Amino acid sequence: MRGLRSPAFLGGVSVLALLSAIDAHAAVPAADAGETVTVTARRRAEPLQKTPVAVTVITAKQAATTNTFDLQGILAAVPSADFRTNSSSKDRTVFVRGIGTISTSPGVEPSVSTVIDGVVMARSGQATQDLIDLQQVEVLRGPQGTLFGKNATAGAVNITTAAPTSAFHAYTDASYFSGNEYRLAAGVSGTLVENRLVANLGVLVGGFDGNVDNTTLGRQMNGYAHQGFRSKILWTPNSETRVTLGLDFLHENDPVPNGIFVSSGQIAYPTGVFTNNVALARALASEGIVPSRNNDTVANNLDSRSRDQEGGVSVTAERKLGGGATLTSITAYRRWQNTQDQDYDQLASAFAGLPQIADHGALDLSQESQELRFQSGKGGWIDYTGGLFYLHTDDDESYDRAYGAVTGQTANGHAVFNTSTNNAAAFAEGNVNFTPNFRAILGARVIYQDVGYDFSRRSSSAVAVTGIRPGFASSGFTDDIGYVDRIGLQYDVSPNAHAYFTYSRGYQGPAYNVFFNMQQSDTAALKPETNNSFEIGLKTQALHRRITANFAAFIEDFSNYQANFTDQIAGGLVTRLINAGSVATKGVESDLSFRVDRHLTLGANIAYTYAAIDDFACPSGAPTSCNVNGERLPFAPRWKAHLSADYTRPLAQRYQISGGSTYDWQSSTQFSLAQTPGTVQGAYGIWNLYVALANLDARWRITGILRNVLDTHYSAYRALGNLGGTVSWLGRDYGRYGGFTLHKDF
Template identity: 45%
Template sequence: MTANAQEAQPSTATPATGNQTTQGQAAATIADVVVTATLTEESLQKVPVAVTVVDGKQDEKENLNNINDISTIVPSLNFRDGASNKDQGLFIRGVGTVTTSPGAEPSVSTVVDGVVLARPGQATLNLLDVDRIEVLRGPQGTLFGKNSSAGVVSVTTAQPTADLHGYVDLSYYDKNETRLKTAASGAIVPGTVNGLFGVILSNYDGNVTNVFNGDTVNGSSHEGFRTKLEITPSSNLKALIAIDYLHSRETNPTGVITSSTVSYPGGVKTPYPAFGGIIAPVVPSSDNRSVNINTPTHADDDNGGASLQLDWKVLNHTVTSITAYRFWNNYQYQDQDRTSVLTAVTPQQSDVGKVNFDQFSQELRLASQKGQFIEYVGGLYYLHAADSETYRRTTTQVGPVVNSGFASYGITSDNIAAFNENTVNLTSSLRAVAGWRVIGDNLSYHHTRTSTSASAVPGIAVSSPYTSDEVFKWGYAERAGLEYDVTPWATTYATYSHGYKGPAYNVFFNMVPATQGKVLDPETSESFEVGVKTKLFDDRLVLNAAAFHTDFENFQANFPNLIGGTVVTNLVNAGTVTSQGVELDFTAKPTERVTLSGGIAYTDARITSTDIVGRNWPIEGQTVPFTPKWKANVRADYLLPLNDKYDIDFGTRVRWQSDVQYDLAQSPDTIQKAFGIVDADITLTNRDDGWKFAVIGKNLFDKSYASYLQSSAATAAPGTAGYIYRWVPRDDSRYFGINIRKEF
C-alpha cells in the first residue's frame, strides 16, 4: 500500500494490501484507514488532524527501511542526514530541531507503540514488522507531549495473533546489500497468551570509495529483534509485553567533498585549489562518491527497551497504563579533517564520542466509550531521562604537534504532565474538540573539559572547569476546534493549537559555559489549520486537504559558529518563524486493477524576526533549513491477474522536490537544486502458496543529489578559503534488487 491512501487495519489485525475478491483481484473501492491519532482507534476520515499513513507492507515493497526512507514519500516530512544517528533529525512543515546536545529535545516526536522516544537519535530505527506509520502534522502537544510542537511520527508495530502464521523475507540489492526479515506469531496458551517474535539482519557495503585504502564506506549493518506477548486473562483485561533491540553500524563519512570553492563573503567565489591537491586523486563535484581519509569513520549504535501496556475495560471506560524503559548507546569515531595528509593548512583531526542514554516513562490514561455526547481521553504522564557523554578530539599540526581535548558532560531531565482532550457531539454531524496539557520540566546539565594546550588550537577549546546548572519551568499545550460532516462523504474541520517545547541547554564538547551555559527559552507555537476529508465516487477516490499557518516563538535552531578554530552548530533561540502552506493527499481506484496515490505539499517556512547576524547574508525573511517549498510524489500500481493462482503487480513512483537550503546562515553553497526521482517495481504473487517475488529499481534515471550539504567556511574571516561537502544518500545513483517472500 502507499502513503495515505491504502488500507491500514487496527493494530490488532494483520495489515491488508487492498480489498480482495475471492479470485484475488483487487476490489474497485478504497477501505477505511484506521488510525490512533487521538489515542483511540478511529477512521482517518473522521479525525480532525492532518495525517499521512504509510502501511507496513509498503516498506517491504519499495525497500523503505527507516524513517529517513519514509520521508521520501511523505511530502510534509523531511530528514536531516548526518554521520550517525546522533546527528540526524526530522522536520514537519519546515520545523524541527537538529542538535547533538543532550539538553534539547526534538520538535518532531517519534512514538513507537505508544512510547515516546526522548532523543532524536533513538528515532532512526530500522523498520521491522511495522503495521503502519502515522505522520501527524502540526502541534500535537495535548495528547503526545511537549516535544511534538511541529508534529508526530507514530509507529505501530505488528501485534501477536492467535492464528499461527509467519514469513521469511529476503532481499538483495546492488552494492552488496542484503536484508533478511523473519517473524512468526501464534497462540502459546490458546485463548490466553499469544506471542510474536521477529528478527532482522542486514548488510550494505556502501556507495562511497575511500581511495586512501580502497575501502567501500557509507554503508551499514543491522542485527535486531522484536518480541511481544499478549496476555488476556479475561475479556476485560489485556496485557502486552514488548521487548526490542537493534545493533547498528554505520560507516558514513563526515562529508564527501563537492567543491573546493566557497561563496564567501557576500556571494564572492573564493577558490581553494590547495585543498583540491590535498585530497587528490578525489575530484570534487556535485556527484562525487569518493573520499581520501586516513581515519576509519564509523558509528556503532545500540537501541532497545521493554514496555508493558495494560488495557482494562471498566464501567464503559478503558484504563490504559504504559510503563516503558529504553536505552540508547552510541559510539562515534570520525575523521573531522576529511583528508589523509598533514599540511600547514590541514591539521589532522579525529574524534571519538560516546553516548549512554536511558529513559523511564509511565503513562496512565482513561478513555470513554465512543458514541457518547462527550467523548474524552485524559491522563497523567511522567518521563525521566539521563544522559552521560564523553568526547575526545585529537589534533595533529605540522611539527608534528599533537594536542587533545577530553570533555565529560550530560543531562538529567524529568517531565511531568496532566492532559485531557474532549470531543463533544453537538449533533450527528457537528462536533467540537477541546484539549489541554499542563507540563512541568526539570532540566539540569553538567560539563567539564580538559585540554593539553593552554590556548585554543584548531578544533579544541581550552580547559573548562566543572560547571552545572538546573532549571524548572511550567508550560502548556492546548487545542480547540470544530468538525462538521458536510455530507456523508465530506468532513471539514478548523482547529487552533498552542504547541510547547521545553527549555534547553546547549551542551557539547567545545562549549564555553560562561556564554553558552545559559538555558534557552522554551519554544512555543500558535497554529491555525483548516482541512477537508472526502471519499468520493462510490469510495473510489479519497481526497484530503489541509491549509495551515503556524507562528513559532523562541525557535530553537542550530547556527554555525567558530569555536576553538572549528565550526560548530550552536543551538540558539533563533527568533520567530512562520510556517504556512497547503497539503494534499489522495488515493484513487479508477478500476479494479489500477490504484493511484500520492501527495503534494507547499510549505513556506521563514524566519520572520531574529537577532542572529548571518555570514554577510541576511537571515531575516529567509527560509528555514531542510524544507523544500514544493514536494510531491505519485505512485501508480497496476494489478494483472494471470490466472486463478498468480497475480503480477506493476508499480512505479515519481517524487520531486524544489530547491532546499540546508544552512540557517543562508550560504548559497548549501542549496540542493530541485530534482526528481523515479522508482519502479514488479511483483509476482502466488496466492495459493504464499510466495512473492519482486524486482525493484530505484532512481531509474540515475539522478545524483545531496541529502545534506555543509560549508567549512562558516564564520571564518573574509577571504578565507574553504570547501563544500555533502552526505550521499542510498539512492544517489540507479540500483536494482530482488525480494523473495514466503508467508505461512
C-alpha cells in the first residue's frame, strides 16, 4: 500500500467514476416536503428529525446575526462542542463531548473529523479558517467513522457551502465593528449555458486590528487580515448527471500573541501550592505588565503571528441510477501552507534566568483524496450507502528556535521533518426496514492506514538549553488495519416522534509524535485510539411542529487515548503526545425550540457532559503528580447552554423588523490534562443582541449587533507560561463590542 502512488490511483478511479456517472440512468426521490431542516449526517439529504444521529445545525443566518464566521465562534453556540484556540492555526482543534486531539505533530489524526463539501480535511488547522459562502454547519456528536472516515472517533463537523443557482442572484455584505473590524463580501450566481452550466463565486476581504495591546512594538494584536474566494461550477450534461467543480482559496495573516500573562506564578497539582516566579514578576513589572484575569496587554519584541494559505480543487460527479439509486465520486486536491513566528519567552528582552527565545516554523501540506459512493433508493426492505475511500498526504515542515541569555550565551536549533500517510477504506451503512416504522441500523468501515516520517535536528549546543534539545535524527514507519461499526434500532413512534438506540465503535489510527524537540522516546509509534459508544435518542415535534424537542444520552469509553502532556527542557515548557490510557465521557443533551407564534421563536440547547480520566498511563520521566485518575478531561465543561430568542414582524407592506438575543453559558473548564488549578476558566456567560430592519422590495437589510453585552472577561484558553507563570488567550468577544452589517440582494 505504501508504494501505491496517489496521483495515478486518484486519476484512474476518477476516470472510472466519471465514466460510470455518464453511463447510468433514472432519478432520486425528493426529500419529504414538510421538513424545513435537512442534513447530510448520513451522506444523503434527509430530514434532521428523522436522522438517528445527535446533530446540531448552525445556519449561515444564525452565524451572521452573531458576527461569527469561523469554527471558534460558531462552536460557542453548540453545547456539546468546544474549540481550542492558540497562536497558530497548527495548534487549534475541535472537541466534541470532551474528546479532541491536541498536537502539532503531522503524524497524528484529529479525533473530530472536519468535512467541507464532502472533502475530509487531513488536519484540524485546515478547517479553522474563515468560512466563505457558508450554507450550514452540522456538528455530529459521537463516533462517525462508518461514513465520515479516517478521523471521527469523537464526532464530525460537516460544513456545507452555497450551491450555484440557475436563476441570477447577486449580493453584497459590508460590516463594520468597534476595534476597526470590517468584512466585505460579495457573491454572484447564475446560468452560464442554458440547461447545462451554472456557477457561483463568493469573495471576501476582512480584517480586525485586535483587542490586545503590545506595548513594546506599539501596536495591537489578536486580530486578523483575511482575503479569499470560493466558487462552484455545476455542469449538467443530461437530466441524470451533475458534475460540480469546486475551487477555493484563502489567505490569512493573524497577529496572535503567544500568551497573555494572568499570573507570574503557578499552582501545583495536587497540592494546590502557589509558587510565584520572582524573576518573572520583576521582569513583567519592569515592562509595565500587571498579570491578572483582566490583563489584555503584552510586551513582546517579536511580532508573533500565524500566516496561512489554504486552497483546493474538487470534482463531484453524481449520477442517478435505476430505482432511485445514486453514484457519487468526489476527487479532491488540497494544499495548506502555514508560517508561524512566536515569541516563545513571552517577554520584551532577556533577564537573569529568563532568556530570549524566538521561534519560526513553516508547514507545507498537500492531500489528495478520492471517494466513490453508492446510495441505494429508499422505500425497499434495505436502503444503504456504501463505497470506497482513499486519502494520501505529504507534509514537509521546518522549525527554528533561537536562544539568547542575558549572559551573552546563544544557541540555535533547526529541525526538518516530513510525514507521508495513506488511508484506504471500504464502508457501508444502511437500514433494514422491518416495517415502515421500525428498522435496524447496520454500518461498518474497514480501514488500512500507514504513516511514515523522517526527522533531523541540529543544534549549536551539545547539551540541552532552554527549549532546545541537542541534535537528533530518526525515521519510522507503521501501518495498521482497523475497523469501525454502528449497530442500532430506530422506531417511529408517530409521524412526529422518532426514537433510536445505537452502539458505535470508533477507531483512530497509529501515530507518531513528530515535533521540533523530538527525542528517542518519541520514536515509538502510538497505539491506535479506539472507543465504544452507546447512544439513545428521541426526536419529537408537537403542536403542528411549533415545538421541537430532541434528546440524546450517551456513554463513551476510549482506550489508548492520544493526548498531549506537558514536559520541560532545561526550564522551558514543551508538550509531548502520548497514549494517555483510558478515558470516558457520558452525558445528556437537549435541543429545544418553540415557535410561540408566527413572530417569536425561542430556543434552548443544553448539554451535561461528564468527561473524566479513568486510568491515566503516566509517561516515563513525568512527575509523580501525573496521577490524575478521576479528574476531568480538558475542554469539557460539565454544563453548557445556548439560549436564543428571535422576533420578526412586518412593518407596513414593504418593511420587516426583527431582533434577537442569545446567551451562551458554561460551567468551569479545565484546559490542561495535567490538572494544574491555574489553567481553569471559571463559569461565565456571554449575552449577545441584534436588531435588523429589512426592505423586502428593495431587498436590503441592515443589522445592528452588540456582542458580550455585559462586558464579561474570560479566557478562551489558559496554559502554563513557557518560562514560568500562567498565560491566557482571548477570543474576539473577550469584551463588549458592537457594529452593523449591511446586506443587499440583486
